[in-house]
Amino acid sequence: MKNDKERVEVRMPKSIIEKLDKYQEENGLSTRTATILELLRKGLEK
Template identity: 40%
Template sequence: MEKKRERIDIRVPIPLLRAIEKYQKETGIKTRTGAMMDLVRIGLKYKAPQKSGETF
């Protein structure tokens, strides 16, 4: 079963975008969206410990 997704549009400073693209290249992630989702997940795990059974 595919997880539902919602489209969002964001604007980021160019230096942040370059850092995201660098992360994407270093990790072999195919899309910028995938890299951004990965980085958000990492940030959420670091800043907000997950509740039991919660996944992103």
């Protein structure tokens, strides 16, 4: 199925989390998950 989802746990430095949270706030994203997915998609499009 196209929308199958799998849980992934990722640990990252607090400095990266702070940048994620700032990006989330500046771009009006609802969750960290949404923020991470958006940034991953943007990176994979390159």
